[in-house]
Amino acid sequence: MFENHHNNEVRSIRRKVFIVLLGIVLVSILHFMTRTSDQGLHVWHIFFRKLYFIPILAGAVWFLLPGAIITAIAVIGVYALHLLFDWSQFQMERMNQIGEMASFLLFSVVAGVLVTLERRAETKAERVRRYAEREKIATVVASLSETLGARDPDTLAHSQRVAGLAARFARFLKLAEEEVQDLYLAGLLHDIGKIGIRDDVLLKPEVLTAEERQQIMEHPRIAEKILKPVGFPAVSRYVAVHHENWDGTGYPEGLQGAAIPLAGRILAIADTFDALRSDRPYHQGLNPDRQVRKIMAGMAGSKLDAELLQQFWRCVEESPSMDFYEKN
Ligand SMILES: [Fe+2]
Known part of the structure; x- marks a missing residue:
């Protein structure tokens, strides 16, 4: 039974990693396929790169702060292909791209910290609930022993x-x-x-x-x-x-x-x-x-x-x- 539970957990982690990676790949395809040379497509180019925040958010929700940061680094790695193949001749655009990478990282840290804090609060609430439950049963148990004591x-x-x-x-x-x-x-x-x-x-x-x-x-x-x-x-x-x-x-x-x-x-x-x-x-x-x-x-x-x-x-x-x- 334990073995089974363990296997399910591993499978679920693999699936989540796969979804995050797939997200990065899909967003990258969309982003790099909409070329900036075409004025009409430029707006989509910008829009698609904003979608990189989604896999980073998923990384934070599923794997907390480390997951968020690793996902952000992966995203930055892929996005940095711009620097190699698509290095803009405009100073403004270059700043824009570097700023975007910084915002991926910043976002990952904020999302990771918030999700971690939220999880911690949930765990604590769960512990309090369990404790209250135990207290209630303990009262029943004490009165059971009083029952025997009466006799x-x-x-x-x-x-x-x-x-x-x-x-x-x-x-x-x-x-x-x-x-x-x-x-x-x-x-x-x-x-x-x-x-x-x-x-x-x-x-x-x-x-x-x-x-x-x-x-x-x-x-x-x-x-x-x-x-x-x-x-x-x-x-x-x-x-x-x-x-x-x-x-x-x-x-x-x-x-x-x-x-x-x-x-x-x-x-x-x-x-x-x-x-x-x-x-x-x-x-x-x-x-x-x-x-x-x-x-x-x-x-x-x-x-x-x-x-x-x-x-x-x-x-x-x-x-x-x-x-x-x-x-x-
Ligand atoms: Fe006994």
Whole structure:
């Protein structure tokens, strides 16, 4: 598909170059065929050479400033044949021709700059539009997570922490800003699928039966179903894979290693870290974070991506206060 798109683009560029060149050739034929020796044809001679501005304008619209200038230089090159074959004996006419060439160049620069500025404004407007669109969807997404929170407040608080942590880690890894935002939303929603799980299973304090565990394990799939129509395909994908394990023992797809999207592996680390930290009571003298580290080190290479985990500790160390739950 990408290949196809690329081919179309190349074909379209070739066609445009061809049209610009054809324009120059046609105008030149018309211009040089209407001889100045005939008084009646002279007016056409002048008129046709004004048409050179059209291919220059096309060059500007299609290929911006460089295209405009290159086209103008080509036009000047062709037009300069006058100097070789048709050098007027009148000083005034010679000035006129040189002035015409200068105006081709000036026109190309002005047209090229104007078109470039216009394009830039359009791109910016497009970016603003896309941003507004994202904001709107993000609001929907936030209220989705509140929906889950109304039923299960612990999960909401946990999700907010995972979101902040995942976004923070993604920034540390220097991922693109859009991906950081997507990870934040994915963190917020990673357990949204629990909406589809019965209260007596979801909120059961005792140990779950195998069948109940099976139900809980459906939550990434349920989440994907809920999130897909909302319009952030990346977010729904990240949420779908947040319980995949590095060694392939995770669910629901049993993906392995790098086949798990990086964002999914980040979410798994953030999710595990926060769950362990909030599980451990802060009892006397023990450093809870050291305990968490020890437990997570045992998961390196099995549940979690070992290399990524190393990076994660580096990210955590950058915030010694452990106050790195970023609000986004
Ligand atoms: Fe989960």
